[in-house]
Amino acid sequence: MASNRCETFCRQVCAFVRFSPDHDAITAELTAHLEDHQDALLELHPDLTPEAAEEAAVLAMGDPEELGRALNESHSPLLGWFQIWFQAVVWLLSAIIIIFCLFHLPGTLENLTGKPDSVSSDPALYFERNVHPDNLVAQYETNAVYQDPPYTYTIKQVGIENYSGARYVDCILQVTQSNPWLRCPAFGYDLWAEDDVGNRYPSPRERQALDETVFSRVQVSTPMGDFPFATHYCLTVTNVDPAATQLTFRFDRYGEVRLSLTVPLKGGEADG
Numbered sequence: 487m488a489s490n491r492c493e494t495f496c497r498q499v500c501a502f503v504r505f506s507p508d509h510d511a512i513t514a515e516l517t518a519h520l521e522d523h524q525d526a527l528l529e530l531h532p533d534l535t536p537e538a539a540e541e542a543a544v545l546a547m548g549d550p551e552e553l554g555r556a557l558n559e560s561h562s563p564l565l566g567w568f569q570i571w572f573q574a575v576v577w578l579l580s581a582i583i584i585i586f587c588l589f590h591l592p593g594t595l596e597n598l599t600g601k602p603d604s605v606s607s608d609p610a611l612y613f614e615r616n617v618h619p620d621n622l623v624a625q626y627e628t629n630a631v632y633q634d635p636p637y638t639y640t641i642k643q644v645g646i647e648n649y650s651g652a653r654y655v656d657c658i659l660q661v662t663q664s665n666p667w668l669r670c671p672a673f674g675y676d677l678w679a680e681d682d683v684g685n686r687y688p689s690p691r692e693r694q695a696l697d698e699t700v701f702s703r704v705q706v707s708t709p710m711g712d713f714p715f716a717t718h719y720c721l722t723v724t725n726v727d728p729a730a731t732q733l734t735f736r737f738d739r740y741g742e743v744r745l746s747l748t749v750p751l752k753g754g755e756a757d758g
Contacts, residue, residue, distance in 0.1 A: 491537075492520045495544050502554025507570065508561045520544060612658055612710070612720060613645045621647045630747040637671060638662045641721075641735075644749050652701075653726040655733055657749055659719045670717045674706035676739040679723050681730035681751075687723050691739075701725050704735070726751070 523543035647654035702725040737745035
């Protein structure tokens with residue numbers, strides 16, 4: 487524990503050091519030197535009182551102003567503040583990177599392992615990995631786009647399946663946004679569809695309120711490849727009317743159309 491004499495000396499020295507964040511470190515170092523010197527004097531001269539040994543140790547340190555000005559030269563405010571701000575920036579960037587990776591963990595793991603488990607790199611791969619080739623009637627590209635700033639919804643890949651005699655339609659939906667921190671809107675539970683012959687395919691929310699014998703519906707997969715600027719989903723419509731030649735996906739739960747995408751239906755029974 488530093489005594490009043492030591493504390494006074496340290497304050498006098500620090501008064502000449504302009505970079506105040508270093509004052510605590512300078513005081514700790516000076517106090518350690520003074521206490522070591524005081525202990526050494528008491529060991530060599532047992533007849534000295536602690537106060538006299540302390541006074542002698544302080545006097546041995548020299549003029550506090552001269553010492554303070556010398557320390558001021560080695561504790562530059564410019565360099566000191568640069569180091570503080572540099573460390574702060576490094577910590578901030580590290581935190582941003584960690585949070586960024588946590589929010590987009592699936593895509594991060596895929597990039598690290600080199601084994602993508604989604605359609606993020608090539609949406610057409612979804613059909614190769616998830617649809618039996620004997621059931622795939624047609625697979626083709628389209629370009630259905632809907633803008634709802636800041637989001638852009640795009641369907642580029644469509645697959646037609648014949649599953650147990652029923653017509654299934656799979657569409658790969660890409661949702662993009664310019665803000666990497668912006669999460670995709672929660673539309674999946676309320677997305678429904680209609681065809682051009684008057685059939686409605688209810689959303690998952692709507693189907694909960696319907697009789698379970700209603701087999702036609704829209705299903706939305708969990709995100710397949712969640713990346714900073716793009717997320718992919720698979721939209722599946724079951725038991726599509728063979729007479730339908732196009733399908734329109736809609737999201738308008740809150741009374742305002744937020745998504746409307748129309749895709750053609752090729753290769754099904756309606757096309758021969």
